[in-house]
Amino acid sequence: MPPPLNVVELIRRKRGGEALAAAELTDLIIAYTQGDVPDYQMAAWLMTVVWRGMTVDETTSLTLAMADSGERLSVRHQVSPVADKHSTGGVGDKLTLVVAPLVAACGLPVAKMSGRGLGHTGGTIDKLEAIPGLRTNLTRQQMLDILRAHGLVLAAQSATLAPADGKLYALRDVTATVESIPLIAASIMSKKLAVGPSHLLLDVKVGMGAFMKSVDDARELAHLMVKIGSSAGIRTVALLTAMEQPLGNAVGNALEVAEAIETLRGNGPADVAELALDETATLLAMANIVPGEDTGRQRAEQAIADGSAVAKLAEVIAAQGGDPAVVATPAMLPRATWREDVLSPKSGYLAAIDAEAIGRIAGRLGAGRQRKEDTIDPAVGLLLRAKVGDYVAAGNPLVAIHAPSSAAADGVRDNLLTAYRWSDQPPATHPLLLERIER
Amino acid sequence: MPPPLNVVELIRRKRGGEALAAAELTDLIIAYTQGDVPDYQMAAWLMTVVWRGMTVDETTSLTLAMADSGERLSVRHQVSPVADKHSTGGVGDKLTLVVAPLVAACGLPVAKMSGRGLGHTGGTIDKLEAIPGLRTNLTRQQMLDILRAHGLVLAAQSATLAPADGKLYALRDVTATVESIPLIAASIMSKKLAVGPSHLLLDVKVGMGAFMKSVDDARELAHLMVKIGSSAGIRTVALLTAMEQPLGNAVGNALEVAEAIETLRGNGPADVAELALDETATLLAMANIVPGEDTGRQRAEQAIADGSAVAKLAEVIAAQGGDPAVVATPAMLPRATWREDVLSPKSGYLAAIDAEAIGRIAGRLGAGRQRKEDTIDPAVGLLLRAKVGDYVAAGNPLVAIHAPSSAAADGVRDNLLTAYRWSDQPPATHPLLLERIER
Numbered sequence: 001m002p003p004p005l006n007v008v009e010l011i012r013r014k015r016g017g018e019a020l021a022a023a024e025l026t027d028l029i030i031a032y033t034q035g036d037v038p039d040y041q042m043a044a045w046l047m048t049v050v051w052r053g054m055t056v057d058e059t060t061s062l063t064l065a066m067a068d069s070g071e072r073l074s075v076r077h078q079v080s081p082v083a084d085k086h087s088t089g090g091v092g093d094k095l096t097l098v099v100a101p102l103v104a105a106c107g108l109p110v111a112k113m114s115g116r117g118l119g120h121t122g123g124t125i126d127k128l129e130a131i132p133g134l135r136t137n138l139t140r141q142q143m144l145d146i147l148r149a150h151g152l153v154l155a156a157q158s159a160t161l162a163p164a165d166g167k168l169y170a171l172r173d174v175t176a177t178v179e180s181i182p183l184i185a186a187s188i189m190s191k192k193l194a195v196g197p198s199h200l201l202l203d204v205k206v207g208m209g210a211f212m213k214s215v216d217d218a219r220e221l222a223h224l225m226v227k228i229g230s231s232a233g234i235r236t237v238a239l240l241t242a243m244e245q246p247l248g249n250a251v252g253n254a255l256e257v258a259e260a261i262e263t264l265r266g267n268g269p270a271d272v273a274e275l276a277l278d279e280t281a282t283l284l285a286m287a288n289i290v291p292g293e294d295t296g297r298q299r300a301e302q303a304i305a306d307g308s309a310v311a312k313l314a315e316v317i318a319a320q321g322g323d324p325a326v327v328a329t330p331a332m333l334p335r336a337t338w339r340e341d342v343l344s345p346k347s348g349y350l351a352a353i354d355a356e357a358i359g360r361i362a363g364r365l366g367a368g369r370q371r372k373e374d375t376i377d378p379a380v381g382l383l384l385r386a387k388v389g390d391y392v393a394a395g396n397p398l399v400a401i402h403a404p405s406s407a408a409a410d411g412v413r414d415n416l417l418t419a420y421r422w423s424d425q426p427p428a429t430h431p432l433l434l435e436r437i438e439r
Numbered sequence: 440m441p442p443p444l445n446v447v448e449l450i451r452r453k454r455g456g457e458a459l460a461a462a463e464l465t466d467l468i469i470a471y472t473q474g475d476v477p478d479y480q481m482a483a484w485l486m487t488v489v490w491r492g493m494t495v496d497e498t499t500s501l502t503l504a505m506a507d508s509g510e511r512l513s514v515r516h517q518v519s520p521v522a523d524k525h526s527t528g529g530v531g532d533k534l535t536l537v538v539a540p541l542v543a544a545c546g547l548p549v550a551k552m553s554g555r556g557l558g559h560t561g562g563t564i565d566k567l568e569a570i571p572g573l574r575t576n577l578t579r580q581q582m583l584d585i586l587r588a589h590g591l592v593l594a595a596q597s598a599t600l601a602p603a604d605g606k607l608y609a610l611r612d613v614t615a616t617v618e619s620i621p622l623i624a625a626s627i628m629s630k631k632l633a634v635g636p637s638h639l640l641l642d643v644k645v646g647m648g649a650f651m652k653s654v655d656d657a658r659e660l661a662h663l664m665v666k667i668g669s670s671a672g673i674r675t676v677a678l679l680t681a682m683e684q685p686l687g688n689a690v691g692n693a694l695e696v697a698e699a700i701e702t703l704r705g706n707g708p709a710d711v712a713e714l715a716l717d718e719t720a721t722l723l724a725m726a727n728i729v730p731g732e733d734t735g736r737q738r739a740e741q742a743i744a745d746g747s748a749v750a751k752l753a754e755v756i757a758a759q760g761g762d763p764a765v766v767a768t769p770a771m772l773p774r775a776t777w778r779e780d781v782l783s784p785k786s787g788y789l790a791a792i793d794a795e796a797i798g799r800i801a802g803r804l805g806a807g808r809q810r811k812e813d814t815i816d817p818a819v820g821l822l823l824r825a826k827v828g829d830y831v832a833a834g835n836p837l838v839a840i841h842a843p844s845s846a847a848a849d850g851v852r853d854n855l856l857t858a859y860r861w862s863d864q865p866p867a868t869h870p871l872l873l874e875r876i877e878r
Contacts, residue, residue, distance in 0.1 A: 011615035015489065040478035044614035047486035050454065175483035176450035 005031050007041045014048040022061035029065035033164045039171055046168075046177040054182040059224055060231050062182070066190035067232075069164035071140070074196040075111045076234075078144050081287045082109045084197035085279065086188060088212065088221070089123075090205040091359035092246035096124045097260035098268070098276040099201075099283070101313040104152035105303040106280065106296075108289045111147050113157045113195050122253050122368055122376050125156045130254035130333055130378035134322030152316045162190040181217065185224040193232045199287045200229050201279055202238040206434065209355020210243035215434065222437040230439045235286055240435040241275060245353040245388045248272040252367040252381010252402060254333040261330050264310040271387070275432055277301065282436075334379035336402035338409055341385065344392040348422035353388055357419035361412045365403050380404055382416075389427055444470050446480045453487040461500035468504035472603045478610055485607075485616040493621040498663055499670050501621070505629035506671075508603035510579070513635040514550045517583050520726045521548045523636035524718065525627060527651065527660070528562075529644040530798035531685035535563045536699035537707070537715040538640075538722075540752040543591035544742040545719065545735075547728045550586050552596045552634050561692050561807060561815050564595045569693035569772055569817035573761030591755045601629040620656060624663040632671045638726045639668050640718055641677040645873065648794020649682035654873065661876040669878045674725055679874040680714060684792040684827045687711040691806040691820015691841060697769040703749040710826070714871055716740065721875075773818035775841035777848055780824065783831040787861035792827055796858035800851045804842050819843055821855075828866060 005027050014020060020028075028045070031037045054062065075082050083103055087093050100110045114124035114136075122129075125136050136156040138146070146153040159166060165187050172178045192200055202225055205211070206218035222238035229236030248269040250259035262268045263276060281296030290296040303309040314324035326332045362368065366377035385397040392398060399416060403409040444466050449459060459467075467484070470476045493501065514521050522542055526532050539549045553563035553575075561568075564575050575595040577585070585592040598605065604626050611617045631639055641664055644650070645657035661677035668675030687708040689698040701707045702715060720735030729735040742748040753763035765771045801807065805816035824836040831837060838855060842848040 008613055008615050015486070015615055038478070040482040040610060041614055043479040044482040044486045044616060047454070047483045047490070048615075051486070051490045171479060174447055175480055176447050176454055176487075177483060 005037070007031075007037050007045070011041065011045045011048060014045060014052060017052050019055045019058050022057070022064075025058065025061045026065040026068075029062065029069060029164050033069045033167060042168070042171055043175045043177070046172060046175060046180075046183065049183060050177050050180040053180075056224065056227050059182040059186055060228050063186040063189045063193060063228050064232065066162050066164040066168070066186055067193035070162055070194065071158075071160040072194050072196060073140060073143075073161070075144070075147065076196050076198040079109050079111070079147055081198040082111050082147070083199045083201070083283050083287060084111060084113075084192060084195060085201045085203070085283065086192060087203040088188070088205050088210065090243035090247055091209045091355040091362075092248050092251045092256065093205065093243075094127060094248065094250065094256035094260045095203065095272065095276055095279065097127060097257060097313075098263045098272065099279045100152060100154060101264060101316065102276060102280045102300055102303060102309045103283050104150070104316075105309040105312040106284055106289060106299045107151075108199075108284055108287050109147060109151040110153075111143070111195060111197060112154050113161065113191070114154070115157050115191070124154070126376050126378070127253045127256050128154055130257050131317055131322045131326055132332065134317055135320050138320070146316070146319045150312075150315050150319050152312060154316060154320065157191060162194045165190045181221050181224060184211075185221055185228060189225050189228045192229065192234070197234060199283060200234050200236045201283050201286070202226070202236065203279065204238050204240050205243040206240050207243040207355070209246065209359065215240065219435065219437065222435075226437055226439055236438070237282055237286055238437040239279065239282065239433060240437065242430060242432050242434055243355055244430075246355045246358050246384060247275070249384040249387070250381065251358055251362045251384070252365070253376060253378040254335070255381045255383055255402060258330040258333055261310065261313065261327055264304060264313055266304045269387070271432055278433055336379040336381075336404060338403040338406050339400060340406075340409055341397040341400050342413060342416055343395050344386075344398040345394065345417060346422055347392065347394045348424055349391050349426045350386055350388050350420065351423035351427045352421035353384065354419040357415075358382060358384075361416055361419070364412055365401070365408055377404060389429060391426075444476070446470075446476055446484070450480065450484045450487055453484060453491060456491050458494045458497050461496070464497065464500045465504040465507075468501065468508060468603050472508045472606060481607070481610055482614045482616070485611060485614060485619075485622065488622060489616050489619045492619075495663065495666050498621040498625055499667050502625040502628045502632060502667050503671065505601050505603040505607070505625055506632035509601055509633065510597075510599040511633050511635060512579060512582075512600070514583070514586065515635050515637040518548050518550070518586055520637040521550050521586070522638045522640070522722050522726060523550060523552075523631060523634060524640045524642070524722065525631060526642040527627070527644050527649065529682035529686055530648045530794040530801075531687050531690045531695065532644065532682075533566060533687065533689065533695035533699045534642065534711065534715055534718065536566060536696060536752075537702045537711065538718045539593060540591060540703060540755065541715060541719045541739055541742060541748045542722050543589070543755075544748040544751040545723055545728060545738045546590075547638075547723055547726050548586060548590040549592075550582070550634060550636060551593050552600065552630070553593070554596050554630075563593070565815050565817070566692045566695050567593055569696050570756055570761045570765050571771065573756055574759050577759070585755070585758045589751075589754050589758050591751060593755060593759065596630060601633045604629045620660050620663060623650075624660055624667060628664050628667045631668065631673070636673060638722060639673050639675045640722050640725070641665070641675065642718065643677050643679050644682040645679050646682040646794070648685065648798065654679065658874065658876065661874075665876055665878055675877070676721055676725055677876040678718065678721065678872060679876065681869060681871050681873055682794055683869075685794045685797050685823060686714070688823040688826070689820065690797055690801045690823070691804070692815060692817040693772040693774070694820045694822055694841060697772055700749065700752065700766055700769050703743060703752055705743045708826070710871055717872055775818040775820075775843060777840070777842040777845050779840050779845075779848055780836040781838050781840060781852060781855055782834050783825075783837040784833060784856060785861055786831065786833045787863060788830050788865045789825055789827050789859065790862035790866045791860040792823065793858040796854075797821060800855055800858070803851055804840070804847055816843060828868060830865075
């Protein structure tokens with residue numbers, strides 16, 4: 001029998017700034033997942049990690065232990081190559097809905113497992129569930145069957161995937177231990193490792209509308225995740241992308257699905273289209289589907305132009321029990337009963353649209369959830385009529401509110417305008433794609 | 440109705456290095472004591488305190504909140520002046536058993552409430568309970584009656600005294616959050632404030648045999664406790680005293696009681712007698728019972744010489760149901776069945792006796808407890824036959840083992856010798872009393 005785990009001693013050593021060994025972290029995570037280490041000891045340990053940080057080796061060991069805490073799908077042993085794409089999340093970020101079908105249409109299979117997540121607007125799964133009939137709760141077998149048949153599957157993470165992460169995240173949320181780059185990296189990467197793609201693209205959002213506010217923090221997180229992915233045999237690239245104003249025009253679940261469909265048809269907003277092409281080209285080149293990113297970009301543009309990208313989305317919707325007609329007729333998506341335009345109170349160039357404020361307001365309309373048990377209204381949200389750099393004349397539409405009622409719209413209208421800044425001169429433009437980080 | 444306490448926000452702010460307000464700390468402690476804040480949140484908060492420290496104001500507020508978490512005895516509103524004396528604890532530290540009766544015999548009432556405590560040897564209460572028949576679990580009324588009638592009471596802390604401290608200490612013990620000077624100060628002083636003496640002498644032990652290993656840490660703790668005591672209207676003085684070798688010769692509960700009695704009779708070891716006179720003189724002068732410490736010392740020496748000091752101990756033993764004859768006949772105390780001398784393996788001056796090692800060995804013989812539910816054997820322990828600076832010839836007695844059996848003695852004999860260092864030259868001598876700290 002191994003000696004019993006001395007958790008107090010592990011906490012004490014970490015408190016002193018020591019790095020714990022891989023076996024110690026594995027034992028700690030196993031014992032915690034099994035309920036043999038109480039939450040109060042784990043909470044103290046988590047705070048020492050926030051305080052002292054973790055080495056790359058520690059973070060990798062922790063991530064592997066978390067990935068091993070439940071079922072490992074190892075999709076790359078079933079289909080190879082097989083890609084995954086993850087975003088750290090931003091307001092209006094519907095890129096997964098564009099990139100996954102686009103990459104698959106270009107010949108690289110994509111197994112995308114997503115969480116529901118808390119936040120102002122729903123996660124990818126919440127967005128997908130705005131599509132009538134679509135099922136995302138798939139068994140492992142269903143998931144693999146759909147992936148093999150269609151080169152694409154969009155599924156909800158089951159609770160058996162890295163259960164240690166679910167338990168740890170719930171504890172971090174109530175103990176102010178969320179803000180730790182190693183813990184964030186381990187949380188994200190443990191689920192990716194449990195899925196086990198061969199190629200992984202990480203979109204690390206940075207800016208006022210993202211969880212990572214500074215480029216330095218985002219870069220550190222990206223480097224760490226790339227190292228962890230590489231250590232686990234997954235070819236991993238991270239892109240740092242700007243998140244100051246919302247991405248695209250649509251913020252809200254069904255609105256974002258409609259915008260993703262438009263983008264796959266070649267009619268999407270410039271920023272969404274541009275980033276989707278960048279990410280698709282990166283993944284195709286990573287997996288050697290194309291000789292380089294320029295060719296990857298051409299291939300992606302072609303898949304949009306010839307309709308194969310949007311057809312791939314329709315195909316996977318049908319395979320997962322949804323009505324593929326929604327792709328041709330986005331008006332079939334849930335639609336808010338109260339829709340009104342908020343008009344610009346002045347004339348000028350839009351200098352800033354505070355993504356976080358926009359997200360918070362969409363959340364108040366019912367687009368997101370604060371607690372796990374909250375339900376999301378797929379129909380509601382905001383539709384930006386102008387983006388940063390656009391000139392708007394006073395009295396012209398600035399943003400449309402899609403609300404469950406006029407009273408709900410009344411409750412956010414004034415607040416909405418505080419998210420906007422105008423200027424007399426066109427503001428300087430900044431690229432969306434800031435950095436590419438790989439091993 | 441007040442807004443609900445946002446504990447996550449309090450943890451987050453402390454994590455960022457912010458000082459919390461008095462009302463916030465009070466609310467936190469009330470809610471925790473009532474079970475409305477879970478252990479995992481408290482554990483995370485405790486670790487932020489270990490990390491970030493606390494200001495004097497924060498520590499004072501925390502201490503007051505902990506003191507207010509249960510019954511407040513406020514003894515100084517019943518008897519005034521009334522003194523208390525607290526030691527942070529060291530190996531062989533039986534000073535309370537000497538100083539409390541000595542101070543009382545000199546005309547300053549003493550209300551001494553003690554804990555049982557974990558450690559190598561018992562706390563003051565465990566030592567007292569080596570006296571046949573003596574009761575220390577007194578009601579508030581019994582305690583006050585004995586204090587008024589005899590100017591002295593030696594009682595066990597009830598669980599209603601600062602219950603927040605009991606709950607917090609248990610949590611700190613299992614989350615590696617014991618080692619924090621503000622938390623240590625708050626733990627000690629919350630109980631002192633709940634008792635409420637008018638004068639308080641703190642003996643802060645420093646050295647290898649004490650919890651505080653460095654003079655800097657001990658000084659910081661002493662300053663903090665003096666400030667807290669003074670803020671609460673208690674005249675407080677702290678003495679930093681050295682704890683490298685054990686204090687006196689006896690280590691073990693009944694052995695220490697016997698040595699305390701001998702000291703009250705004027706036959707105690709020089710170090711115990713010296714420190715007892717220092718502490719008694721300090722308390723008498725603090726409370727203006729004597730014009731200055733020199734007079735206080737003379738008064739104490741006189742109380743020893745005229746027998747009034749030892750008579751005061753006999754008086755309180757009788758008042759608390761014990762047999763006062765033990766004072767005249769210490770052989771009535773429990774006595775270990777196996778007693779043997781360990782002989783010095785070489786000749787030389789004793790250069791060092793590792794107090795912590797001696798304490799640990801006494802604990803292994805049964806003199807202390809590792810867990811709350813352990814029982815103490817009052818009879819066992821160690822009796823030093825020589826102290827640092829003494830010359831011992833090879834084959835002469837070094838230390839006597841008082842064990843429950845010869846097998847128990849066999850188990851510690853070799854280990855015992857590793858606590859000793861010899862030298863050819865007499866070692867330099869160091870004073871026991873290092874510093875006096877007051878407001």
